[in-house]
Amino acid sequence: MADAVDFATDLVAEKLDQQIRTARAPIPVGVAGECEGCFEQMPRLVNGRCGYCRDGRGPRGIRS
Numbered sequence: 466m467a468d469a470v471d472f473a474t475d476l477v478a479e480k481l482d483q484q485i486r487t488a489r490a491p492i493p494v495g496v497a498g499e500c501e502g503c504f505e506q507m508p509r510l511v512n513g514r515c516g517y518c519r520d521g522r523g524p525r526g527i528r529s
Contacts, residue, residue: 495509502518511519 493511495511497506497508498510498513499505500507500510500515500518501513503515505515507515509516
């Protein structure tokens with residue numbers, strides 16, 4: 466019969482598998498150009514947005 470430790474071990478294993486799958490996801494190449502979010506020229510845009518705008522930091526790391 467499974468106890469709390471068995472359940473915790475299964476949960477940790479599932480979470481680790483999920484994190485490994487996420488880490489193996491392909492990284493988009495990106496292109497240089499003007500960001501659609503902050504209108505700055507950036508060396509790498511993915512789907513038209515720079516890294517700052519994609520992760521919510523705002524242009525050049527300044528929160529808006």
